[in-house]
Amino acid sequence: MVDKQEETKNYPTVLELDGIFYRVCRDGKWQNRCFSDLTKIEQEAFMSTLSPEGLKRICLVLSESLRTIASVALSLEMQVEINKGLEQAKAGNLITAEESFVEFKKKYGL
Secondary structure (H helix, E strand, O other): OOOHHHHHOOOOOOOOOOOOEEEEEEOOEEEEEEHHHOOHHHHHHHHHOOOHHHHHHHHHHHHHHHHHHHHHHHHHHHHHHHHHHHHHHHOOOOOOHHHHHHHHHHHHOO
């Protein structure tokens, strides 16, 4: 188990990924933090106040947040691949559109 004093030295970076806010006291100041920006102890304290229905709703919101983050990451990865292709084209290393599409489908499981 993590010591509370040890945990306070390592607050997660505030990213506001999920939109599920909870009020916590950190270093003597009250702050609103997203569930994913809470420490494990803070998350457990928050979840202990929820009904089974509240816990279900958190799971659904977190699931949607994960899907959104994954979608953005995939879009960024695709853009990197497109940029690589453009760089190859500028260098004269051309591949056919068909070859490119086959490789794209293979890489992304389409």
